[in-house]
Amino acid sequence: MSNSSFLSFMAALRASLQRLRALARKELITLLRDPGMRRILVVPIIAQSILFGYGATFNLEEAPYVIYDASRSPASERVIRRIEANRIFVRAGVPQSYEAFEKAVNDGDALIGLYFPDDFARKLARGEPSEIFVAADARNTTTANVATGYVSAIIESIAREDGTAGPIEVRERYRYNENGITRYNIMTGLILGLAMIQVMLLAGLAISREREEGSFDMMLMTPLSPVEIFIGKAAAPILIGVFQSFLIFAVCRWWFGIPFAGSLPLLFFVVALFSTSIVGLALAISAWAKTLQQSVVLSFILLLPSLVLSGLMTPVAAMPGWMQTLTILNPVRYGILTIRMIYFENAGMSDILPYLWPLAVISAVTIPGAAWLFRNKVV
Numbered sequence: 001m002s003n004s005s006f007l008s009f010m011a012a013l014r015a016s017l018q019r020l021r022a023l024a025r026k027e028l029i030t031l032l033r034d035p036g037m038r039r040i041l042v043v044p045i046i047a048q049s050i051l052f053g054y055g056a057t058f059n060l061e062e063a064p065y066v067i068y069d070a071s072r073s074p075a076s077e078r079v080i081r082r083i084e085a086n087r088i089f090v091r092a093g094v095p096q097s098y099e100a101f102e103k104a105v106n107d108g109d110a111l112i113g114l115y116f117p118d119d120f121a122r123k124l125a126r127g128e129p130s131e132i133f134v135a136a137d138a139r140n141t142t143t144a145n146v147a148t149g150y151v152s153a154i155i156e157s158i159a160r161e162d163g164t165a166g167p168i169e170v171r172e173r174y175r176y177n178e179n180g181i182t183r184y185n186i187m188t189g190l191i192l193g194l195a196m197i198q199v200m201l202l203a204g205l206a207i208s209r210e211r212e213e214g215s216f217d218m219m220l221m222t223p224l225s226p227v228e229i230f231i232g233k234a235a236a237p238i239l240i241g242v243f244q245s246f247l248i249f250a251v252c253r254w255w256f257g258i259p260f261a262g263s264l265p266l267l268f269f270v271v272a273l274f275s276t277s278i279v280g281l282a283l284a285i286s287a288w289a290k291t292l293q294q295s296v297v298l299s300f301i302l303l304l305p306s307l308v309l310s311g312l313m314t315p316v317a318a319m320p321g322w323m324q325t326l327t328i329l330n331p332v333r334y335g336i337l338t339i340r341m342i343y344f345e346n347a348g349m350s351d352i353l354p355y356l357w358p359l360a361v362i363s364a365v366t367i368p369g370a371a372w373l374f375r376n377k378v379v
Contacts, residue, residue, distance in 0.1 A: 016228060023232030028239070046247055063147045064092035066110040068101035073121030079132070082154050083114070089150075105135045112136045112147045187252045188343045189312040191245050191267075192274055192335045197303060199241035199275050203282030204299040207233065209292055230371050234279045241275035242268060252343075262342035266349065270342065273359055274335035280366030281331075287373040306332045334359040 065083075069076050083089055092110040095101040105113040115133040123130035134151055136144040245268065252258045282299065289295040309316075309323065310332035316324055327333045334355045341347035341355075349356075 020228055020232050020235075023229065024235040027232060027236035046251060063089050063111045063150075064109065065089050065112045065114065065147075066091070066093050066095055066101060066104045067114045067116075068095050068098060069116045070098075070118040071116040071120035075121045075124050076116040079116075079155065079158060080114075082158060083151065086150065086154065088147075102135070105137055108137060110137070111144060112151065114151065183256060184258050184344075185340075186313065187248075187256060187258060188340050189310070189336045191248045191252065191339050191343075192271065192332065193307055193310070193312050194248055195241045195244040195271070195275070196278055196306070196332060198244055199237045199278050200282045200299050200303055201296070202240060203234065203237040203279045204285050204295045205292060207283065207286040209295075227371060230283065234276075234283060234367075237279050237282070238272065238275045241278070242271050245271045245275075258343075260343055261346040262344075263346070263348070266352075267339065267342045270335060270338050270352070270356070270359075273356070273363060274331060277331045277359060277363035277366055280363060280370045284366065284370035284373050287370065306330055309333065310336050312336055328358075329362070331359055331362045334362075 067080055067083075069080065084091075093104055095104055095113075098115065101113055101115060104110045113135040115135070117131065117133070120130050120132070132155065134148055136148050249260075249267070253260050281302070285298045285302075286295050289298060309319075309327045309330050311327075312332075316327050316333060319327070338347070338352040338355050338359070341352055345351070
């Protein structure tokens with residue numbers, strides 16, 4: 001390449017970068033100058049993070065219960081005192097009959113109910129197996145299972161004290177989340193989950209909104225090429241997605257006190273890569289859709305399955321085999337997995353690389369695909 005050709009190339013590159021900078025600046029100003037838009041970009045993210053942190057938890061912090069003691073013996077009173085010593089259990093009433101006991105559980109007034117038969121103490125005195133009937137409201141299976149597990153553990157501890165327990169003792173320890181707090185799992189996944197919603201909507205409406213308002217045709221008359229317009233449209237949602245992820249990270253770290261063990265630059269490198277893959281998909285929708293309403297509907301159609309199949313709330317391994325196969329194409333799955341590895345395990349680049357390259361491949365497919373749709377459907 002001759003010196004003049006190189007200089008011409010560099011001049012053209014500088015001019016292109018200046019145009020991209022101007023377009024990206026225009027997109028950011030358009031979004032941030034609107035006071036309502038500023039509130040939407042910041043306030044809901046913080047509010048949703050706090051609401052999810054407090055509300056979306058499977059930990060059992062209070063379990064209303066009822067007890068019907070037909071035995072009325074020192075043995076049953078001992079079990080009742082031990083259960084009531086656990087502050088998780090809160091009395092929801094004192095039924096005076098078996099029918100009232102069943103009604104309290106059936107009507108949802110109590111999460112669990114304990115029934116001591118009238119022969120409970122007599123069987124224990126004779127050394128025979130004695131039963132305690134536990135009725136659980138299984139409309140909330142997770143909390144019901146946890147509550148019955150607590151009751152079983154309390155009764156087993158009493159049996160061990162009496163020397164009637166088996167020789168096997170189970171000791172549990174949870175790595176990275178010693179107390180089994182489900183908030184840790186949910187909130188760290190929301191670093192990408194909530195930001196994805198905003199990025200998807202912002203990028204998904206970027207073209208269709210301007211096309212309906214009539215300002216997009218004027219943009220096509222500028223010196224900007226279709227590729228430059230595409231890149232400029234993608235820059236603002238990516239930056240906003242990274243910023244919102246930082247807000248959610250701040251809520252996790254300093255509001256809920258979830259310990260952070262990893263590298264902050266690596267964490268946000270993954271966030272930026274993830275946002276790029278989502279922006280490519282959203283811009284493809286925006287370029288393909290003919291109206292603003294179509295963009296909104298298509299974006300929401302993709303959002304819910306992507307979050308459900310990501311492992312945000314339930315592990316991918318617990319899903320059916322065919323559904324696990326579908327998650328291979330889901331960028332949210334890889335993003336949330338790598339974020340949790342970095343956050344809790346202090347995973348490095350070599351540790352997350354097996355999960356990072358699928359995210360890069362998805363970005364490499366969605367970005368050119370969106371650019372092709374943009375060039376052929378819009379221009």
